[in-house]
Amino acid sequence: MTIVMDTNNVENQAIEAKKAARKLSALSNEEKNEALEILAKELENNYEVILEANKVDLKNGEAQGFDSALMDRLALTKDRIYDFANGLREVALLEDPTGKINTSWVLDNGLKVEQVTVPLGVIGMIYEARPNVTVDATGLALKSGNAIVLKGGSNAISSNQKIVQVMHSALEKTKIPKEAVQFIASTDREATKQLFTMKEHIDVLIPRGGASLINAVVNNATVPVLETGVGNCHLYIDEKADVNKAMSILINAKTDRPAVCNAAETLLVHRSWFNSNKETLAKTLQDHEIKVFGDETVVKTLAGAVQATEKDWAEEYLNLSIAIRVVESVDQAVDHIDRYGTKHSEAIITEDAQAAKTFMSQVDAAAIYHNASTRFTDGGALGFGAEIGISTQKLHARGPMGLPALTTIKYLMSGNGQIR
Incomplete structure (x- = not known):
């Protein structure tokens, strides 16, 4: 692993990663798991030097006036570093x-065909302020037999270098x-x-960050991109809708961790429900100090x-802001x-099974919920283990991307001299 400042060496790093990927793909699950445990221990043993970095x-973030959400994503503590380490151990426990062998068959001529899962090869990871991504992405890549080229944001450069x-x-x-x-x-x-353009060395790019970063990668890369999502999530x-369920889900989806991509950003409310429950809604929003940007009805009422x-x-x-629009129907x-969503996570709160069916069948998103919070769009929460990101596209992976999303397939044919 080489750390450089000279951009002329970037291609050399990608070449070295590709060479290493070939060797890595031949290692056993036990060898990869042992490596992840050693990584975890080293992070724990060196937490103090990481915190100094x-x-x-x-300090640079404060000088540049970073907002509280960005500073929180950037900040490390001993507990957070230990969480990184434990995350690696959890990855080690996951199935390789x-x-x-996904499927196999024998042709009429006796040729045996097997479809097997193999690593993608070399993953390019482009991300912003979260130093935890440096560890999380590395653990997932190595467990799935992939080499990784990390390009973190300048605002976390010192932390990432030390990690x-x-x-x-x-x-x-x-x-x-x-x-x-x-x-x-x-x-x-x-x-x-x-x-963006090293197709001969990088097999896939995964961007994680804000809309500007993701759009820059998607619009300019010639390397295939697994697009992780900006989350303009709707409730x-x-x-x-049951009032208690609606308020509980709203508060969880908006306030549990407002700076993450599966937090709710827009609330759509049926007019008849709004007219009957506007006082309850107003009090809930006020109690949790949520700033409201609303349509004409909302502005007149709240x-x-x-x-x-x-x-x-x-x-x-x-952050603790939300856009609210009153609508006339589920349609x-x-x-x-359909107009404003980012195909990430959307939710309907209703006791009407037909309305739920309409919503869930017609909304185009990676994750759709009925009477539950959008905050469950997460690899760990859904039982996948760790995730490298949440894909909002439809090819090759969609939704939380765990280890299987970092693999592709290969066909292996065994014969006894067959020719065509």
Whole structure:
């Protein structure tokens, strides 16, 4: 694993990763698991030096006026570092997704055909302020037999460099080649652009971050992209929604962790339900200090609500703000989501089975909920184990991407001299 500032060396790092991927793909599940345990221990043993490096990023963040949500994503503590380590151990406990025979058959001529799962090869990971992604993505890549090229944001550069140095030291004690994990420390945008076009070395790019980062990768990359989602997630409270369920789900989806992609950003409310329960809704929003951007009906009814603009309906606030629109039907709610949604996570709260069926069948999103919070769109919460991101596209993976999403297939044919 090489750490460089010279963007001319980025291609060399990708080449080294590709060489290491070939060796990594031949390792056993036990060898990979042993390596993950060693990585976990090294992170725990070196938490103090990681925290010292993190202080540099936090100081720079304060100087640049980062908001509280960004500072929280950037900040590390001893407990968070130990959580990273335990996350690696949890990944080690997961089933190896590679080497599985999905199906097999024998042709009339006696040729045996097997379809097996294999690693993608080299993953390019482009991400922003979260240092935990450095560890999480590395663990998932190595467990699934992939090498990884990491390109973190400049706002976490000190933390990421130190974490990678610790992982570098740990890998030297394992069967996994240290070159299987590459970190591009250059803050020059040209380094990122290079990753976009190295199809001969990088098999897939996975961007994690805000809309501008994801759009830049999707629009400019010639390497295949697994697009992880910006989350303009909607809750629709239907005409026949239970009030207690609706308020409980709303508060969880909006306030549990407002800075994550599966938090609710827009609330759609059936007019008849709104007219009957507007006082309860107003009190709930006020009690939890949620700022409201609303349509004309909402602004007239809810004290303190600000008139929503077109931008608000598409906004991923990532804070305690929410856009609220009153609609006339489930069909109108679906139309709104179709126009402004990001195909991440959408929810309907209703006791009407037909309304739920209509919503769930017609909304186009990776995850759709009936009477439950959007906060469950997470690999761990859904029982997949760790995740490398949440895909909002439809090819090759969709929704929370765990280990299986980091594999592809290969056909193996065994014969006895057959020719065609």
